[in-house]
Amino acid sequence: MTDRAVEDLLRALAPQVLGVLVRRHGQFYACEDAVQEALLAAATQWPAQGVPDHPRSWLVTVATRRLTDEWRSERARRDREVAVAVREPAYAAVAPAADEEPPSGDDTLKLLFLCCHTALTVSAQVALTLRAVGGLSTAEIARAYLVPEATMSQRIRRAKQRIEAAGARFAMPSAADRDARLGAVLHVLYLIFNEGYTASSGAELHRAELTGEAIRLARELRRLLPDDGEVAGLLALMLLTDAHRGARTGPGGELVPLAEQDRGRWDRAGIEEGVALVTEALTWSAPGPYQVQAAIAAVHAEAPAAADTDWPQIVALYRVLARLAPNPMVTLNQAAAVAMVDGPRAGLALLAPLDADERTAGHHRLAAVRAHLLELAGDRDAARAAYLAAARATISLPERHYLEVRAARLTGDR
Helix, strand or coil, rough: HHHHHHHHHHHHHHHHHHHHHHHHHHHHHHHHCCCCCCCCCCHHHHHHHHHCHHHHHHHHHHHHHHHHHHHHHHHHHHHHHCCCCCCCCCCCCCEEECCCCCCCCCEEEEEHHHHHHCCCCHHHHHHHHHHHHCCHHHHHHHHCCCCCHHHHHHHHHHHHHHHHHHHHCCCCCCCHHHHHHHHHHHHHHHHHHHHHHHHCCCCCCHHHHHHHHHHHHHHHHHHCCCCCCHHHHHHEEEEEEEECHHHHEEECCEECHHHCCCCCHHHHHHHHHHHHHHHHHHHCCCCCCCHHHCCCCCHHCCCCCCHCHHHHHHHHHHHHHHCCCCCHHHHHHHHHHHHHHCCCCHHHHHHHHHHHHHCCCCCCHHHHHHHHHHCCCCCHHHHHHHHHHHHHHHHHHHHHHHHHHHHHHHHHHH
């Protein structure tokens, strides 16, 4: 297997292996560290030696050995302090055969809720779940949160310590506790999906393993909570967004913006399922942020061509979303929609306050949206400068290439 294939396999197996260890032994902090060591060993050995026949069992075995070694070392230290002979720990374990404990969606869902424990702040819940369940690196999570990597590393470390201190069990929470954690769980799945749909770094625009896992877990939540409108809304949003995936890149992997996509390549089955989900949810549930975003995605999906998009309806939905969940990324998208109805200068006016917001100041998406609106306004020089600023700020190669091409086209126009 290639290094990338090994990386993808390890990302998929990581939450399954962590679920097995935490279910058996508890002690989330120690288990998570042991799994990370096993993943590092696999990443080093498998590309050269080949992937074992039962990779999940291999990882469980190595992680269990690491855990047992750590416990033995700690036990020996304590026993030396009290001058007691070292004993073999009773909890030493050998991993089962690969077919003895098949991967369980329930285990991943339990792990998801464990990471969203009420002892943690919402931001810590999201960060820890992205690390343990989503398999994202600390740097990727930091970019999603718009904070320095060192800050995110500390946040994740403290979160693991607090879960240990709270004595959390590896089991589905009670109904009341589950409801208290649900908001963080939904936000986690939303961020995992977004990272997969538009990777924040690297040569690939998509990371299908992340979007696929987010959709799978959203379906699991939907089965668990069929009467929750926001769960339905999030699943609908993912399906409607992922339906564009086949048309978002050209033959060379270059990014194709929404207005230029071949809508015949969109996944009609995903669109129909997403539209049905959000339409049904809005008939019996008070609208929430995910339902409103899904409704916006449905308006885009139902337009036969870009020119047929009902922009006034989208602007109205963004106003609702801005009241329900105000944040700078909503404002970015709202500005682009307003520009299609009231003109680019109106959209640029909405962007102006974001320059003073530390979450978006210097962010490549702000520069990219501003460049697009400046281009619509006919200010080619300013648009070109903004495209180039956005290209310098992103570490996604497909996005950088797209932004540089847009800037070059403006130079050619001149």
